[in-house]
Amino acid sequence: MTTTKHLFIFTIGPVQSFISKARKTQDLYVGSRMLSDLIGQAMKKLEGLEPKVEFVFPNKEVASKSNKEVASKSNKEVASNPNRFVAELSRDSTVDWQSHFEELQKHIFDYLKKDVTGGISFPASWFAQIEDYFTCYYSSLQYTDDTEFIAALSDLERQLAERKNIRDFAFFEEQGRKCMIDGEYNVKIYRKNDKEENASDDEKLRKKKYLFDADILILGANEKSSVNYRALKKGEGLSAISFLKRLYAEKEEKDIALFPSIAEIALRPTIESVMDEVESKAIELALLDCKYKLGIPLKREHLNKGSKKYDAWDLYYEDNWTKKHFEENGLDLSALDKSNLVIEKRDELLQLIKDNSKTLAKYYAIVFFDADDMGKKLQAAESKEDYQRLSNRLANFAQKARKITDENAWGRTVYAGGDDFVGFFNLNYVFSRLKRLRVEFDRIVNRGEDMGEKEKKEYQLTFSAGLAVGHYKTPLGIVLNEARGMERRAKSVEGKNAIAIAVLKRSGEIHETVWPWSFENDGQEYWPIEFLDELTSIYKAEELSKRFNQKLAEQFRSLVDTNGKLKDELQDVLKRNLQKRWERQLNVKEETTEDKRSNWKVLYKLHEETHRKNYGGFQNFMSFIDIAEFISRELNRK
Structure with a gap:
């Protein structure tokens, strides 16, 4: 007898805007962790409503095991649940998914109101902001034959996308001072600065700061009893949504602890290396x-x-x-x-x-990456078992990605979900870590031990990454937006499977370059980020004159076309000039290897690739060299 299978998909958002609207790394991490927790709460509630439910995605056991291992080593958990889950229930009788959805939604908002706030009594209008901001959606369908699973899942995703396109509109009007973080909702809590503390008239302060709502909570500059400085600084005004992030961090401090500041990410390897001296x-x-x-x-x-x-x-x-x-x-x-x-x-x-010849670096890197064409790859699966094996491999890679990133505290993971990732890196190690991530992705996801020959052929996944290097005083939101933009740029190139890099100088100047993760030329494999790492070391060791890139640009930039490319007939001229300038401006030392002496050949292979594949031609090539020279100033390795 055939049993009816019921599929259910649940999602909560918004994701990117909630996570990325952050002034501090702690805000960013807590936003990611909080959404992961909310999905976990919804999954737990559904298990209570339907004890026999099976979670098809994410793999709850793998994610739970991974999180426990990370937590045992770092005293904190890393966000690993995506903003959605897919559940299946085998039952011939009908399932009231609408009722279940309403229960899940109510449970999430009750959790936010009661548990996250830590008992602080919020006015009703505060929760009105929260309920207006977070949006939950679901879709459900049923099928009977196991061979129909992939088609049913595809239909389920399509239904959900159609439902999200018809977003419920609620008229939510507010007038007054906007939140310093999200810029969208009114301030609901404000801490005075020292100057305002000495002024006795709160009504004048409300008018001056446009704090019109009567339920806005105004704290004294030195008032620590109800809200500490980590949750709200002097002169800071937050909406209920932004303040909720800060309260969540306080509530979960045993698990979350303190996420490294940008300064710690930039400085820690340097300070560790000189502590004994x-x-x-x-x-x-x-x-x-x-x-x-x-x-x-x-x-x-x-x-x-x-x-x-x-x-x-x-x-x-x-x-x-x-x-x-x-x-x-x-x-x-x-x-x-x-x-x-x-x-x-x-x-x-x-x-x-x-x-001790150490530089107090002021720049750091943030990386976003996302698997390419995941929907198409999942549709290539032939059964639920195929789908779940792929889900398991992605979960295993997420675990490995966290280990690689957090190793020696030279980077820190914000979110790792298997098919997407957000993390911070110290500049000394960012390129070597990224290559390891890309290699491990291939090993775990594309060549897993549980894969048959057909799977290895048809399920080959790639990912594209965006990397932004920013100054520690540049607003975090600007660097985050640039990293997201670089991720989109990497996905826009033909074939995807690329990495785009941007350096945001304190002066406001921006250098951008985009490359494939690797490519072949004359039977040899080249990794642009690996050579970028080597080139920064060559510059740092002063083995190459810092005028190398300047002189090269002066000679050829005026010869590029409107697409940033050199004409084909100038390729040999560039090749000869690269060799001449490299050999002339390479400061040969006793320890200079033969490989370094001939690295101009690698540079030329890189130019051939960007010229042939339309990545940006000569301008893209020169940005690559400029980025290497600039980053070398921030390194503490040779």
Whole structure:
């Protein structure tokens, strides 16, 4: 007897806007973790409603095992649930999915209202913002024959897409000051700055700051009893949605701990490498630091992941020792008094770091990647078992991606779902880590042990990545948007399977370049990001004159066409010139290898590829070299 199979898909959003609207790395991570948690809550609720339900996607067991392993090593879990799940129920009787959907939706909002807020009594209008922002959708259908699973799943996805295109419209009107993070909803909570604290008239403050709503909560500048500085800084006004992220971080602090700041991501390998050499000065400063509770990580025991006490990595930068920065972060202003020893000991420590030939890097990288044409690949599956095996391999890759990224704390994963990823990287290691990620993706997803020959032939997946390098003082949202834009650019090239890189200089200048992950030329395989890594090291070691790229650009930029390409008849001229300039401007040392002497040949192969494949021609090629030279200034390796 054939049993009826019921398929159900549930999703919550928005995703990108909720995650990416962030001023700090903690906001970004918490947004990702929070959506992952909400899907987990919905899955748990559905299990309560239908104990025999089977989750087709994501693989709950693999994701749970992976998260526990990560949590045991880093004292925190990483977001791994996507913003949707697919469930199946085998039953001949009907299933009231509409009723289940309403129960799931109610459970999610109850969880936000009761658990996430930590018992803080919010006015009704606060929750009106939250309910207007988060949107849940579902679709369901049934089938009978197991061979119909893939077709049924495809129909289910199509129905969901059609439903989301008919988004319910609710008229939500607000007038007044907008949130400093999302810029969309009104401020619902505001903390005074020190100047406003001294003014006694709150009504004047409300008018001046356009805080018209009567239910806006205004906190004193130094009021710590209800909301601490990590949740709301002085002079900061947030909507209920943005404030909810901060409260979620406080609620889950045992699991989430403290996500590394941009300054920590940029600096940590440097500081770790010199701690033994500068120990005496660090201890002197640490004693003073304890007195003023600044939180500068100065000793190895301060480097524990998730430390809340030592998180002021930005105080390694002298330009942050200002009254404004200290006030915004609730730090003791008396530490800025030149009559005490804090600044003197700080300067001695920074000088020792420089004496160790170390650069206090101010740039970092953020990476987005997403599998190419996932829908088409999934449709190539012939059964539910094929689909689930692919889902399992993607979950296993997500686990591996987290390990590669978080290794030695030289990067940190924001989200890893198998077919998509968001993470931060220190510039010293970003290119080598990205190559490892791409290689492991092929090994785990495309050549898995559970795959038959047909699967290995038809299910070959690729992914495209966007990488943005930004200054630690550039607003995080700008760098995030650039990384997303680079991901889209990588997906726009023919064949996809590419990586696009952007460097956002503090001056406002932007360099962009896009390349395939690898390509073959004359029977040899080339990895552009691998050579980019090597070229940055050559520049860093001063084995190549920094005028190399300048002189090359001066000679050829005026000869490119409107598409940024050199004419075909100029290719040999470029080849001869590359060799001549490389050999002339390579500072040959005793340790200079023969490979480095002939690296101009690799450069020319790269130009051939970008010229032939329409990646941007000579301009794309020169941006590649410019990026290598610029990043080399921020490295602490040779």
